[in-house]
Amino acid sequence: xxxxxxxxxxxxxxxxxxxxxxxxxxxxxxxxxxxxxxxxxxxxxxxxxxxxxxxxxxxxxxxxxxxxxxxxxxxxxxxxxxxxxxxxxxxxxxxxxxxxxxxxxxxxxxxxxxxxxxxxxxxxxxxxx
Amino acid sequence: xxxxxxxxxxxxxxxxxxxxxxxxxxxxxxxxxxxxxxxxxxxxxxxxxxxxxxxxxxxxxxxxxxxxxxxxxxxxxxxxxxxxxxxxxxxxxxxxxxxxxxxxxxxxxxxxxxxxxxxxxxxxxxxxxxxxxxxxxxxxxxxxxxxxxxxxxxxxxxxxxxxxxxxxxxxxxxxxxxxxxxxxxxxxxxxxxxxxxxxxxxxxxxxxxxxxxxxxxxxxxxxxxxxxxxxxxxxxxxxxxxxxxxxxxxxxxxxxxxxxxxxxxxxxxxxxxxxxxxxxxxxxxxxxxxxxxxxxxxxxxxxxxxxxxxxxxxxxxxxxxxxxxxxxxxxxxxxxxxxxxxxxxxxxxxxxxxxxxxxxxxxxxxxxxxxxxxxxxxxxxxxxxx
Amino acid sequence: xxxxxxxxxxxxxxxxxxxxxxxxxxxxxxxxxxxxxxxxxxxxxxxxxxxxxxxxxxxxxxxxxxxxxxxxxxxxxxxxxxxxxxxxxxxxxxxxxxxxxxxxxxxxxxxxxxxxxxxxxxxxxxxxxxxxxxxxxxxxxxxxxxxxxxxxxxxxxxxxxxxxxxxxxxxxxxxxxxxxxxxxxxxxxxxxxxxxxxxxxxxxxxxxxxxxxxxxxxxxxxxxxxxxxxxxxxxxxxxxxxxxxxxxxxxxxxxxxxxxxxxxxxxxxxxxxxxxxxxxxxxxxxxxxxxxxxxxxxxxxxxxxxxxxxxxxxxxxxxxxxxxxxxxxxxxxxxxxxxxxxxxxxxxx
Numbered sequence: 001x002x003x004x005x006x007x008x009x010x011x012x013x014x015x016x017x018x019x020x021x022x023x024x025x026x027x028x029x030x031x032x033x034x035x036x037x038x039x040x041x042x043x044x045x046x047x048x049x050x051x052x053x054x055x056x057x058x059x060x061x062x063x064x065x066x067x068x069x070x071x072x073x074x075x076x077x078x079x080x081x082x083x084x085x086x087x088x089x090x091x092x093x094x095x096x097x098x099x100x101x102x103x104x105x106x107x108x109x110x111x112x113x114x115x116x117x118x119x120x121x122x123x124x125x126x127x128x129x
Numbered sequence: 130x131x132x133x134x135x136x137x138x139x140x141x142x143x144x145x146x147x148x149x150x151x152x153x154x155x156x157x158x159x160x161x162x163x164x165x166x167x168x169x170x171x172x173x174x175x176x177x178x179x180x181x182x183x184x185x186x187x188x189x190x191x192x193x194x195x196x197x198x199x200x201x202x203x204x205x206x207x208x209x210x211x212x213x214x215x216x217x218x219x220x221x222x223x224x225x226x227x228x229x230x231x232x233x234x235x236x237x238x239x240x241x242x243x244x245x246x247x248x249x250x251x252x253x254x255x256x257x258x259x260x261x262x263x264x265x266x267x268x269x270x271x272x273x274x275x276x277x278x279x280x281x282x283x284x285x286x287x288x289x290x291x292x293x294x295x296x297x298x299x300x301x302x303x304x305x306x307x308x309x310x311x312x313x314x315x316x317x318x319x320x321x322x323x324x325x326x327x328x329x330x331x332x333x334x335x336x337x338x339x340x341x342x343x344x345x346x347x348x349x350x351x352x353x354x355x356x357x358x359x360x361x362x363x364x365x366x367x368x369x370x371x372x373x374x375x376x377x378x379x380x381x382x383x384x385x386x387x388x389x390x391x392x393x394x395x396x397x398x399x400x401x402x403x404x405x406x407x408x409x410x411x412x413x414x415x416x417x418x419x420x421x422x423x424x425x426x427x428x429x430x431x432x433x434x435x436x437x438x439x440x441x442x443x444x445x446x447x448x449x450x451x452x453x454x455x456x457x458x459x460x461x462x463x464x465x466x467x468x469x470x471x472x473x474x475x476x477x478x479x480x481x482x483x484x485x486x487x488x489x490x491x492x493x494x495x496x497x498x499x500x501x502x503x504x505x506x507x508x509x510x511x512x513x514x515x
Numbered sequence: 516x517x518x519x520x521x522x523x524x525x526x527x528x529x530x531x532x533x534x535x536x537x538x539x540x541x542x543x544x545x546x547x548x549x550x551x552x553x554x555x556x557x558x559x560x561x562x563x564x565x566x567x568x569x570x571x572x573x574x575x576x577x578x579x580x581x582x583x584x585x586x587x588x589x590x591x592x593x594x595x596x597x598x599x600x601x602x603x604x605x606x607x608x609x610x611x612x613x614x615x616x617x618x619x620x621x622x623x624x625x626x627x628x629x630x631x632x633x634x635x636x637x638x639x640x641x642x643x644x645x646x647x648x649x650x651x652x653x654x655x656x657x658x659x660x661x662x663x664x665x666x667x668x669x670x671x672x673x674x675x676x677x678x679x680x681x682x683x684x685x686x687x688x689x690x691x692x693x694x695x696x697x698x699x700x701x702x703x704x705x706x707x708x709x710x711x712x713x714x715x716x717x718x719x720x721x722x723x724x725x726x727x728x729x730x731x732x733x734x735x736x737x738x739x740x741x742x743x744x745x746x747x748x749x750x751x752x753x754x755x756x757x758x759x760x761x762x763x764x765x766x767x768x769x770x771x772x773x774x775x776x777x778x779x780x781x782x783x784x785x786x787x788x789x790x791x792x793x794x795x796x797x798x799x800x801x802x803x804x805x806x807x808x809x810x811x812x813x814x815x816x817x818x819x820x821x822x823x824x825x826x827x828x829x830x831x832x833x834x835x836x837x838x839x840x841x842x843x844x845x846x847x848x849x850x851x852x853x854x855x856x857x858x859x860x861x862x863x864x
Binding site: 010011014015048070071092094107108109110111120122125 | 562563598847
Binding site: 005056057059061062063064065066076086087088089112121125 | 332
């Protein structure tokens, strides 16, 4: 894990800090620094999402790459935030618990660690609300 | 724009090619294509090579020159370029080649694709393929490639009532076709039971819903139609070559279960060729996962949304059906050497239109290919005809 | 007066029963559970550590009392399981709750009393006017070597206390400490698990220091145990705090609300802050709480706290974050194999 690459997005990952286009009203998470609707006419400002949403679709990951192997099976979902934008995230619950439309809220968790000696990447996952 | 023809095709055997290196795979396919076109390498004006991730799989970048070098094509110092759009890298190479010939910039161009995936362990493969989606906001949170398609499947099954068995039938049908294809990685038939009892990868997808890890290469040679008969008695016309893009992440799509880039590239291709889906006699679609074939059949307009499961169950997508899909065995059974797939699809349609497809021969005059990068962020559709 | 502005606790949802651990080592689980007074202990998820526990606890405190995180001038995280040996947990917590960059931060370590040391440090900064609010956190994913007595109790959890001057929900009337150099429990640099002095950790360590600080407090405040509604003592097990309470003259009723250890285990630096949280979860305005922590090595910090009307006022919403009781409810039980996987005790390539 590249340290600058992780550090640069830290606030976005830790606090669900995305962006908002004041021109058209769209919200973005992951953050965008250009509104795809308004492009250069858009005014982009930072926006911290509340972290409440619902599961739009999901999968139970049974086979993962090495960094996530210990956590399998885990729930991966597209979560639709209250503000209307969607993101991909893990949902901390058993495979039997998750369903389309399940209300969820943000939780602060470890995402990956770069081995035993490298940096730990923290970020936002979701738990049943 | 000039009319363009495919005059030569070459595809290596697909599979775990332990003894063959990345560069030699391509040289093998390229030589087969030149042989097929009865042509000398010196006649080639330019080369495009589709490759997704040689940097991860064999730690090699600068693929264009490397391939040209080992193919013996550096004597004339031709332009040699690698194209990359994840699993659509091959489709991209074909479209680039088509564009330069159609525009008159070049006369003879080789478009190829190659991937050597078995030099690394499964975990590295999973990780490298995750780079086809958004590394930062999908891959980093634990999204695997099967996981992303599995989320499409969850959404699709929830909305359209597709059954687990219908999904399995896609794989069963593709294996039936692949069993008849001498270059296919898995030349064996499987049953619905085999699929729904195979190892769970990412619910609801199981191992036999997923295309395999494959080594392989493919190459085709394009030239203006007016020159084509110098090289072959059976030139195949490129009626359309269209490309479209969409959001890199699945979560930003308008509709999880519709690949809008497929819809756009398909429409563009139909318009360019002046045909409708009804006139397409067979199609090679990008079945990296069974659900992907279901979506593709609908998004390309072969049936209405929600009906591809039924169409598959009714045998309409099998050999002898109303729209045979993936006569090669598709990515599932023929194998999926990522960068080579888009070119192999073209080679299959060319072989079919020439009447050289043997036991899997379909009687048709127009065929189509559909090559997807990522979860639908890039799509290339080509239409070919006799 | 300086006091507690808000508080929040966090406990992972997994548990392992004392009897399940005993089964693996061929010990009598029922007897051990009875002796320690610990029926089960919390276990962190694969993706939980002292930083994630601290952030969730701090977010709970901020949910109960929304204040401008920019006014948080200091964050101290007390733990003996900081994920990094060098790189502050407190800075990550600050970033996650939006308190950065105009703040000071540091990690504290004093075995199981690092959390109360953080509270005292925060009080000093608030009292001196150096900061408006200080966040003091005690959290641990405690380590106990497989087969060691500590394994039955070493658990995961923590709590955050926001210290400030304006309208506290509980005033901290006084704090005092009692510290000596007593090696009853330690972990050398680079060692994975702590070592301890067995029965030496009793009389010359826990009981001497807890009584030392507690009696100092009673003497300095001119109070007796009956002046307090509740008492919270460090709880490495249920036996020690119950015994020391008796020695000091506190009743079982006074310590019960703040005694989370039977269902939680020993969260080390988190133990007393969680005990304070559990007590504040049920306290009424005017209630007086007596607190004494203990950290091996060794020392105790005592606090005399009075709950104010603010706890029931509009500026504070106790229901905006889960109570300790709610955090302890509906756990997911693990067997020893899964517990070993959670704790990284399985040797992997």
